Amino acid sequence: MIKKTISVVVATLLGLILIGNVYELVQRKTGQTAFPMFLGVGKAIVVSGSMAPAIQVNDIVIVHQVPQATYKKGDIVTYKSPSYPVTHRIQSIDGDTVITKGDANDGADQPIKTSDIYGKVVLTIPKLGYLLRWLQEPLGLVVLAAGLIAIWEGDKWLTASREKDKK
Structure with a gap:
């Protein structure tokens, strides 16, 4: 029963990652x-x-x-910049103009509009970027899909094997 639960949880997480990566890939492309x-x-x-x-x-x-x-001073936000999204801390807000700055940077960024902010950072997951970068590559997507199929089919095979042993 525990193995079945673990298989379902792992397959669900891998499925969500696969769906998210495909969605992200299509949106960007x-x-x-x-x-x-x-x-x-x-x-x-x-x-x-x-x-x-x-x-x-x-x-x-x-x-x-x-x-x-709802944005306030001290929030870490990700916003639109000319070349790529930037994640920095809000230093000040004046109406719809926001000044941000990276904690390790000496100076503040150019002012942005609140409408340029994608959202507020709610969670940071250390070092997972190494894995996600690889999973976003074509080979990584294939391995992820194959892993899902292996979990799904392996679970069916183990269940069928147990049912056969009971008879």
Whole structure:
């Protein structure tokens, strides 16, 4: 029973990762957004040390879309920049203008509008970026899909084997 539960949990997690990666891939390849958010939640792999020590390179940040009026000084947010999404801390807010700064940076960023903010960072997962980068590659997606099939078929095979032994 415990093995069955573990198989279901692992398969569900792998399935969600696969669906999320495929959704993200389609969104980016079709040019719909640089920061895909599924049901108001997105993820980013940190690529610079600008937020150290709070957030390190290859950490994953989970970003949740919140109403613009709820942002406050000290929140860590991910926002739209000309080249790629940036995750920095809010230093000040004046109306709909926001000043952010990376914790490890000397100076503040250029002002942005609250409408440029994708969302607030609600969770940081250390070092998971290494794995997710690989899973976003074509080979990683194939391995992920094969892993799901192996878990699904292996569970069926084990269950059938047990049923046969009982008879």
